[in-house]
Amino acid sequence: MAARGSLLTLANLLIPVAVLVFAAGFFPYKPFMPGLATYGPLGWEEKMGWEKEPEAQFDKLVFMVVDALRSDFVFGKDSGMKFVQSLIRDGLAVPFTAHATSPTITMPRVKAMTTGSVPSFLDVILNFLESDTTSSLAKQDTWLAQINAKEGGKLVMYGDDTWLKLFPGFFERADGTSSFFVSDFTEVDNNVTRHVPDEMLNDDWNAMIMHYLGLDHIGHKTGPKGPQMIPKQTEMDQIVKQIYDAIDNEDHLSNTLFVLCGDHGMNDGGNHGGSSPGETSPALVFMSPKMKKITEFRDRASPIEPKTHFDYYKTVEQSDIAPTLAGLLGFPIPRNNLGIFIDDFLYFWDDGMDRVRLLMQNARQMKAIVEATYPSANFKDEVQEMNCEKQLSTGEMLACKWQHVAQVMSSVASLHPQMRVDYLYNFLRNAQDAMSTTASNYDVSKLYMGTLLALVATSLSLISLRKTRTFSSAAAFYSITLLLHGISMFASSYVEEEHGFWYLMTSTWFIYLLIRDSQSEWFLWFLVHPAVMLMYLHRVIRSWNQTGQKNAGAPDIVHAFATMTFGSAVLWSFIGATYLDITTRLARHVARCIASFIEPDPDFEPTDTHRMMGTSIVLPLSATAFVFKLGFTAKDAPELTNGIAEGLVEWVNTLDLVGLARMVFAGLALTATSVILGELVRARARKGKQGGGHLAVALFDLTTLFLITQTKAQNIPLYLLFRLQTVFLSHLDLSPSAITTTTLLLSHSSFFATGNNNAISSIDLSNAYNGISGYNISLVGLLVFLSNWAAPIYWALFGVLLLGSHGHFARNFDTAELDSRDWVAKEREHLLRLATQEKERVQKREDTWTWMQHVGLMTVWTSASLAVVMAACTVLRSHLFVWSVFSPKFLMQVVWGVAFHGGVTVGLGGLIWWLVTW
Known part of the structure; x- marks a missing residue:
């Protein structure tokens, strides 16, 4: 187990290293000629009669x-x-x-x-x-x-x-x-x-x-x-x-x-x-x-x-x-x-020779760059014989164009200035096209090395998973998804419309879950089978925002809210329902916290009084968060507040949004601190026994409220749909590998459903300054990530909770049978203690393996996807769309690999898992 853990740790450390190495080769600074240009000799001064620069x-x-x-x-x-x-x-x-x-x-x-x-x-x-x-x-x-x-x-x-x-x-x-x-x-x-x-x-x-x-x-x-x-x-x-x-x-x-x-x-x-x-x-x-x-x-x-x-x-x-x-x-x-x-x-210059001299300055300056790029080509000013009819390289073609310039400039014949202008423009335009489309000065060795390191990380992750003895249907689906996704990354159209891939694979996965249960009693209730309900919800979620390149700006549910007569009222009704749901859940956690301080007994359940107190404590936090979002939207997208009571909108417009956001964040921190203290009191009363993961669920719900705060108002109802999906997922009997596959699919499909895509233009900055009054690179960068990856973060953390619930049924050792036997008290206690200790050791090993398997599969996905995107960028580095499609995809994949996988899946997810098994 320790060796596998070391391999998995090394694989995750190699991912950012691979990114840095590849980026160093793919995004080098282009060299530039230092110093300021000065007017210098252009050649042919005597023939042209040039004495001074054009006025x-x-x-x-x-x-x-x-x-x-x-x-x-x-x-x-x-x-x-x-x-x-x-x-x-x-x-x-x-x-x-x-x-x-x-x-x-x-x-x-x-x-x-x-x-x-x-x-x-x-x-x-x-x-x-x-x-x-x-x-x-x-x-x-x-x-x-x-x-x-x-x-x-x-x-x-x-x-x-x-x-x-x-x-x-x-x-x-x-x-x-x-x-x-x-x-x-x-x-x-x-x-x-x-x-x-x-x-x-x-x-x-x-x-x-x-x-x-x-x-x-x-x-x-x-x-x-x-x-x-x-x-x-x-x-x-x-x-x-x-x-x-x-x-x-x-x-x-x-x-x-x-x-x-x-x-x-x-x-x-x-x-x-x-x-x-x-x-x-x-x-x-x-x-x-x-x-x-x-x-x-x-x-x-x-x-x-x-x-x-x-x-x-x-x-x-x-x-x-x-x-x-x-x-x-x-x-x-x-x-x-x-x-x-x-x-x-x-035509500001009446003298044709002034026009020629002006363009010659341009041509001389451009020629210096061309010569530095193609040092083997012949760019001499002297008229000479050149074979310009054969198949020419770019440098040779430009040398021929320059030779044409040299011929008309050296001619003693009386040529109209416009002829010289035409030849100069011919050279300039060809040089511009060639130099503007010349492949970047890639360091190909670093491209290969970065891709190789990502593949090594993939291999190490696979080795860490070698305990798996059977190849389950969930693992097969995971593998097919990885293979198809990797192939699609070599086509620019599929990269631009990647959301279609994730929507299709998610729907297919839900269909598989339905077919898997076709022999069970659930099948008799086909229309309300959890997998069918998940498909219904997925269909609504994928229609929420149009994304990609082909259908950007096309009609969707969000646009309907902005154009319907009562669209704003409907939208804010859904937003209110979302906040009400999260308030109800947080109130339960606070009630449990209050009960912990009143009665430390770990089995003591909150009473109605505790729940009322919890609601009264949480309600101001949720109300402040709701008011902040309403005030933010009133200034940010006022068309989404049409139909809301004018007095309310006018009032929220007078509020300090930075201060409100800070109140929400402070409220979240205080609530989290209280819940943690309450669970610590219960843990002390448990005397080392395993808890039920209540603290993990509480922090997940608090994180959800934070993520909602970082989400555009029109996307907040999606979290109510996500909540419904979590309910139906909880009713499905999913293996650990199936849970990981589900988490992977929903993380990516929800990213696109919130309106994101692989273009840099999809990055939303509107929530990057919540609670910040000035520019701070670290805080702004963190909030940009959290706001754009809010939905994937939600599913990554819920996936950990779902994994925890899978193993939780076997955690609490039932000693009733042993207690009922008519043994001597001393021997009975001894056997109970041994049985409990063995059960805890087995469960701890199973918990560790479940988590390692989850992280291992996610690491395989992350490193393999990075390797494929790196390979695509390397192979297609001279492609017409390398900078408009493949490079942005690489940058997005870097965020998925380093910030999301490293920071959320492994980092934050690991914390939640520890709390689940605590």
């Missing part, structure tokens, strides 16, 4: 980022940004749809816009680590660094404090706001807008950056069609008007370029992080009275219909912003840029 068209920049500003929010017919549309019609604004590559998260998108490069997917993680400094761009070349390096260059910034982390010490004046308070739609933007009037009068800055967060927060909470979306767009439009009017009227701003853009878009569910068209299509608008010069002969309509999904006007890469700003404001293009100067703006 800058602007000397100031206002860069306004509206987080999650999807293209249709500006250009569509239902947009609230009417002023921006009027500027487009009048030729004072040039609109684009900016393609944002995955991951569509703020930090990597800001990096793309400021450096012109393609960020690492590791920035998804760093985006949540607000205290992290390793992601800083302080030493990288960006357009902010170039402006700052200019004589007298000054920057100011207001809004998302991601900019402060990326550019420490860059700003003359700044006021940052946290991007993670997703329930704040108003103050987070007002904090930016209040600085606008004063800054429009100041003339000491060269660039002002603003990053508004409210629209993104609304999207996360109510989706892109929420009731507050159009008013927020209108608010942003008015700010644009305020700034544009100042540029048009203030002399010191007359040469100011105004850029409005989104860092990313959002999907139909209001989230982002993936690669759906809505997420990758933010708006981009360049505004200035000087735009008339290049739009004079263009008649742009606004609003318009998209060419395809969210594709309005011309589409450019988000990385194109950096070289375009460099050209328009007159500074060198950042060294690591992979963007291309947007050709619409070439």
Whole structure:
């Protein structure tokens, strides 16, 4: 037993090691060329007659980022940004749809816009680590660094404090706001807008950056069609008007370029992080009275219909912003840029040679990156013979494109500048495509090593289970599930729609349980068989939230609550019933605690008086939790409180939600302490005899109330359905391996049923600040995990209780038969003592093995799943969807493997198991 325990411990320790090794090879920082770019010789100066750099068209920049500003929010017919549309019609604004590559998260998108490069997917993680400094761009070349390096260059910034982390010490004046308070739609933007009037009068800055967060927060909470979306767009439009009017009227701003853009878009569910068209299509608008010069002969309509999904006007890469700003404001293009100067703006320069020189700067800078990537290719400026008709590698193809540039630039013939422009753009676009899609610099040896370590963990877990002598039907179902799940991880569509797999396997498992009992008396009561009732409930649960990619935003039960006439009233009736159920259960535990202090006898049961006292103690805690959730929802998703008494909603809107949450958490801690003390009193009275697991059940119910507090209001009724499922599961005769299989299936299916999926965009931050008034990486990270994995945590802990109830029937040794025999008292007592001790030894061994088997099977699943996902990422590392599908799945699997398995299944579950067998 000890050897098996050691193997299982080693297997669990290897899981995080495997994750770290694989991640080090899969998510390395991309190398960058240090230092700031400077203007240098471009070649062919004599032939071109170049003497100086093209004159800058602007000397100031206002860069306004509206987080999650999807293209249709500006250009569509239902947009609230009417002023921006009027500027487009009048030729004072040039609109684009900016393609944002995955991951569509703020930090990597800001990096793309400021450096012109393609960020690492590791920035998804760093985006949540607000205290992290390793992601800083302080030493990288960006357009902010170039402006700052200019004589007298000054920057100011207001809004998302991601900019402060990326550019420490860059700003003359700044006021940052946290991007993670997703329930704040108003103050987070007002904090930016209040600085606008004063800054429009100041003339000491060269660039002002603003990053508004409210629209993104609304999207996360109510989706892109929420009731507050159009008013927020209108608010942003008015700010644009305020700034544009100042540029048009203030002399010191007359040469100011105004850029409005989104860092990313959002999907139909209001989230982002993936690669759906809505997420990758933010708006981009360049505004200035000087735009008339290049739009004079263009008649742009606004609003318009998209060419395809969210594709309005011309589409450019988000990385194109950096070289375009460099050209328009007159500074060198950042060294690591992979963007291309947007050709619409070439016509600010009347001289064709200026346009060629501008693009040559871009081409020279891009060529330096290409040469570093393909050192064996020939990128010489001299005209030479090259065989460009054969099958070419990427480096050879780009060398041929550069040779075409060299030929037209070296030609003594009188060529129209546009021909040289065309050849330069041909090289730039091919180089951009090649460099943007080049596989990351994976450390393949670490990928193999991480996968191997996960497989070793799987093998060790299997060896620790070798005591199992028979291969039960439950074990067979477990194995089939593991095999099918592993195969599905190599297909992007199955990864995106993984919820379908878990819904199907859970239903199949319930059908198996029904067939298994077909010979029993239960079968006569088919319609009310526990397995049938579990299927009914499962069907409702899986319809609660639509998830995945294909059906995101499709009708479901949650949306029905928001659209039905009396939907809110029905929803809150179910929520109230859920709180009532948990209150009733907690009252029993507190009543037992009170009875323990009054009468320490372990067999003494609470009276009606004790139960009334327990209810009176628990009721304030549950009522506070309910009021907190109502107040939180009234601010977070007010459409879900329509129909609730207006006076009640107005009252809860005045409450301090942080204080209320802290009262709930404190109440839970005090109740848990009281229950523990009560059970300790009973344990002392038992004189070492085993208890009935009451403390484990009490802590499970207290944990349930905490998990409900961390759950969105519309998902709280799911816990009432989960409660009903636990009742029916308790009526089934399940073996330990069947209980483990059931726990595994319900943990995963409930995760997706609450609206989660394998996309980073499904991570819900709304409950990450319950009880927290400021950003604390540890607490916020913990609450993010607990709120998104609340349902799986519920089932993981209930699975332990179900395992305990399976062995509990044999724990209490019945001595009645021995007592009735007519033996000598001394011999009888001796035999009773020996029999009891032997029974306890046997039961202790059985308890230990039951727990080891449960943890072993869960470890096999966790390590094998990790190994399969790692293998899929390794094999498909050059796949088109490696960053949009497989990488997010790996990150989600890491959370399942390290936080959920290690922290919940093994850690918290182990505590509950110890209390069950205590």
